[in-house]
Amino acid sequence: SAEDSEAFVTLATTDSYCKGAVVVARSLRRHGTTRSTVVMVTPNISEQSRFALKDVFDEVIPVDVMDSDDHVHLSWLGRPELGITFTKLHCWTLTQYSKCVFLDADTLVLCNVDELFERDELSAAPDPGWPDCFNSGVFVFRPSLHTHGGLLDHALQHGSFDGGDQGLLNSFFSSWPAGDISKRLPFVYNLNASSFYSYLPAFQQFGHNAKIVHFLGAGKPWSQREESRSLTMQQFVCLWWKEYLSDTTSSTAGKQQQVRTS
Ligand code: UDP
Ligand code: MN
Numbered sequence: 001s002a003e004d005s006e007a008f009v010t011l012a013t014t015d016s017y018c019k020g021a022v023v024v025a026r027s028l029r030r031h032g033t034t035r036s037t038v039v040m041v042t043p044n045i046s047e048q049s050r051f052a053l054k055d056v057f058d059e060v061i062p063v064d065v066m067d068s069d070d071h072v073h074l075s076w077l078g079r080p081e082l083g084i085t086f087t088k089l090h091c092w093t094l095t096q097y098s099k100c101v102f103l104d105a106d107t108l109v110l111c112n113v114d115e116l117f118e119r120d121e122l123s124a125a126p127d128p129g130w131p132d133c134f135n136s137g138v139f140v141f142r143p144s145l146h147t148h149g150g151l152l153d154h155a156l157q158h159g160s161f162d163g164g165d166q167g168l169l170n171s172f173f174s175s176w177p178a179g180d181i182s183k184r185l186p187f188v189y190n191l192n193a194s195s196f197y198s199y200l201p202a203f204q205q206f207g208h209n210a211k212i213v214h215f216l217g218a219g220k221p222w223s224q225r226e227e228s229r230s231l232t233m234q235q236f237v238c239l240w241w242k243e244y245l246s247d248t249t250s251s252t253a254g255k256q257q258q259v260r261t262s
Pocket of ligand 2: 104105106107137214215216217
């Protein structure tokens, strides 16, 4: 069935972001996803983190920023700021899957969101800072080497207007704001704290409908820093910790064993 070739995908290039990735996988599994879970990791990740990821993800896929072809490699050397961005773009090379949902490692899934696979590339929710741009923390895409090549070319020619993947993806998928309305995901698929500050009544009215919380910006749940957070965000952070510290065996029951050893 189509479901077998669909996956949730995330990325971790540091041990800290691995903690986030573990929570992404556990929260997906807790809410009974029928799709595969995939994490892309860079070689600098510690053995311990790799082990933790293999325990909760169906697939742990090593990626290397520098394994692109020479043309890209050389150009990349002059654009080190695009490193993480290029690594995230690797998700388009996962052509063993026909459709995927990318989730940032700083997201927490609160219910089953498998209905996202009914959407097509590129579906995403508006960015709260500039709603004519989509936020690239949650998006639906179709792996394709052709698209991947196009994205790399675009990055090398035009860079990224915000220095990261979001600027690049928004200029590449430039029809998003005025295009097919079905590609505009409801905000509850990418809820973040900024709406608490910018539109409190809406947050109070609709916040409980949250499906995916995104801890964007500084002050990730796993960072030790004391943050002044709203009570609601503090509750989401508590939920994050509960998931992080939860017993693996219960949250991975039914998981397919297809972990790739590397
Ligand atoms: N990321 C990573 N290592 C880094 C920075 C980012 O692996 O040092 C990945 C991770 O999946 C993260 C995503 O890239 O969730 C986007 O970065 P981040 O979430 O920090 O950006 P924000 O959502 O705060 O703008
Ligand atoms: Mn993020």
